[in-house]
Amino acid sequence: xxADTGRARPVVTGLGTFTPLGRGADKLFDALCRGAxxxxxxxxxxxxxxxxxxxxxxPEIAARxxxxxxxxxxxxxxxxxxxxxxxxxxxxxxxxxGRDVDPHRVAVVISSGAGxxxxxxxxxxxxAERGPTAVSPYLLPGMLPNMAAAxxxxxxxxxxxxxxxxxxxxxGAHAVAEAARLIRYGEADVVICGGAEAPLNPTSAxxxxxxxxxxxxxxxxxxxxxxxxxxxxxxxxxxxAGVLVVERAEHADAxxxxxxxxxxxxxxxxxxxxxxxxxPDGEGAAHSMRGALATAGLTPADVGYVNAHGTATKLGDIAxxxxxxxxxxxxxxxxxxxxxxxxxLLGGSGAVExxxxxxxxxxxxxxxxxxxxxxxxxCDLDHVRGAARRQRVEAVISNSFAFGGHNVSLLLxxxxxxxxxxxxxxxxxxxx
Amino acid sequence: MSAEVEKFVIEALDNxxxxxxGVTAETPLGPSxxxxxxxxxxxxxxxxxxxxxxxxxxxxxxxxxxLTVGGLVKEIVQRASAATATK
Numbered sequence: 474x475x476a477d478t479g480r481a482r483p484v485v486t487g488l489g490t491f492t493p494l495g496r497g498a499d500k501l502f503d504a505l506c507r508g509a510x511x512x513x514x515x516x517x518x519x520x521x522x523x524x525x526x527x528x529x530x531x532p533e534i535a536a537r538x539x540x541x542x543x544x545x546x547x548x549x550x551x552x553x554x555x556x557x558x559x560x561x562x563x564x565x566x567x568x569x570x571g572r573d574v575d576p577h578r579v580a581v582v583i584s585s586g587a588g589x590x591x592x593x594x595x596x597x598x599x600x601a602e603r604g605p606t607a608v609s610p611y612l613l614p615g616m617l618p619n620m621a622a623a624x625x626x627x628x629x630x631x632x633x634x635x636x637x638x639x640x641x642x643x644x645g646a647h648a649v650a651e652a653a654r655l656i657r658y659g660e661a662d663v664v665i666c667g668g669a670e671a672p673l674n675p676t677s678a679x680x681x682x683x684x685x686x687x688x689x690x691x692x693x694x695x696x697x698x699x700x701x702x703x704x705x706x707x708x709x710x711x712x713x714a715g716v717l718v719v720e721r722a723e724h725a726d727a728x729x730x731x732x733x734x735x736x737x738x739x740x741x742x743x744x745x746x747x748x749x750x751x752x753p754d755g756e757g758a759a760h761s762m763r764g765a766l767a768t769a770g771l772t773p774a775d776v777g778y779v780n781a782h783g784t785a786t787k788l789g790d791i792a793x794x795x796x797x798x799x800x801x802x803x804x805x806x807x808x809x810x811x812x813x814x815x816x817x818l819l820g821g822s823g824a825v826e827x828x829x830x831x832x833x834x835x836x837x838x839x840x841x842x843x844x845x846x847x848x849x850x851x852c853d854l855d856h857v858r859g860a861a862r863r864q865r866v867e868a869v870i871s872n873s874f875a876f877g878g879h880n881v882s883l884l885l886x887x888x889x890x891x892x893x894x895x896x897x898x899x900x901x902x903x904x905x
Numbered sequence: 906m907s908a909e910v911e912k913f914v915i916e917a918l919d920n921x922x923x924x925x926x927g928v929t930a931e932t933p934l935g936p937s938x939x940x941x942x943x944x945x946x947x948x949x950x951x952x953x954x955x956x957x958x959x960x961x962x963x964x965x966x967x968x969x970x971x972l973t974v975g976g977l978v979k980e981i982v983q984r985a986s987a988a989t990a991t992k
Contacts, residue, residue: 544942545922606951606955
């Protein structure tokens with residue numbers, strides 16, 4: 474299914490997610506297919522209590538669960554969530570660096586939109602209250618945006634390329650696209666890639682609220698995130714992480730690893746328009762989807778499902794609809810936005826949604842858009858709504874668009890590895 | 906003063922999540938003992954500076970890292986009394 478000649482083919486062999494719908498990719502996918510919401514009102518004692526009516530709050534995680542005790546001081550939650558997802562993805566891939574792969578051939582690309590702002594804010598407050606000596610030397614290695622990538626590399630002894638791409642809400646998708654490029658162009662055999670964000674602090678929430686980006690006025694937090702719905706009025710802020718192990722297909726076959734999906738295409742463009750608003754005609758977004766099709770050597774008719782960026786902002790959903798129509802014409806692929814249930818994980822969302830796409834291919838099920846009660850006529854597409862759709866698809870696109878105008882589309886297709894993950898998980902059975 | 910400073914240093918290490926069970930004055934701060942990384946040495950230096958008003962310069966950090974817990978305590982006590990004597 475690829476127009477590619479002789480270049481390495483990237484395949485996804487491990488998945489890990491840490492989201493408002495719990496820890497674990499299978500658990501996430503099953504919840505999404507049930508239409509379960511991970512959104513709730515921040516409880517008393519939470520930093521966002523009283524600031525927003527709905528948020529996507531991931532499970533608690535202690536530093537000692539993912540780091541040696543002496544390395545866990547002042548490590549921001551975004552790093553801890555990324556490490557939990559990475560631990561799960563690496564375990565899922567059954568990969569031991571050094572045994573299965575040369576450490577210098579293992580890359581780590583883990584992005585974040587903003588890094589550990591909550592930890593920075595705590596230290597700023599400590600300095601104001603207790604003076605200069607309150608500022609810890611641990612602050613920077615605990616919160617810089619590259620530190621999830623760095624600490625995962627340290628933990629697994631990954632000594633090849635490592636980086637973090639800070640492109641706001643496209644950061645996670647950019648990391649996955651970077652992984653595909655590193656494999657495709659022979660710079661790595663294995664890439665641990667993904668994104669993480671921990672934005673649930675009042676300063677960040679207020680900044681988004683004052684930018685008129687957040688959903689408001691919903692008594693029931695589970696109703697607040699309504700992509701493509703007539704009554705949508707913004708996104709719900711969420712935290713979490715998604716990590717994928719992406720591997721050269723021959724490498725995966727040589728060690729007998731099972732594939733979830735091939736990562737066959739990517740497109741990345743820039744709106745070059747406004748700092749926060751998308752191009753109203755969706756041209757930047759359309760171009761990134763076309764780019765993904767071109768690198769994969771596929772046509773629009775090959776794509777059965779689009780996991781939309783679909784944050785539920787007024788302008789964003791309309792622009793994305795125009796973009797999908799521009800690329801696919803009158804034959805809309807099945808479309809859904811899982812942000813209706815996870816909320817918007819900002820720099821984590823692109824990676825989490827790439828995981829969802831890999832599982833949609835594996836399981837032959839497409840999760841619905843929750844709360845899509847009445848489709849906005851300006852968002853007319855083949856929406857999966859009400860319930861998951863049982864449909865086998867061969868290729869899927871995951872869109873991510875960001876403040877700054879960064880657009881990324883990832884294209885995943887049925888795994889080409891000899892060994893493939895089964896359509897049902899042994900513990901959980903059918904997802905839908 | 907030494908006993909008090911030793912207690913302070915061990916408490917600081919405990920707060921930094923180092924396992925301090927069995928740590929004595931003879932325990933090295935370096936790889937054969939607590940295995941402090943450079944930031945932990947810096948953190949200890951800042952806390953000592955804050956509490957006892959003594960200073961460890963940037964270029965002393967490497968030699969501090971080679972001390973034992975007792976050696977560090979001795980340095981702190983000596984510098985603290987020197988500082989008091991010159992006042």
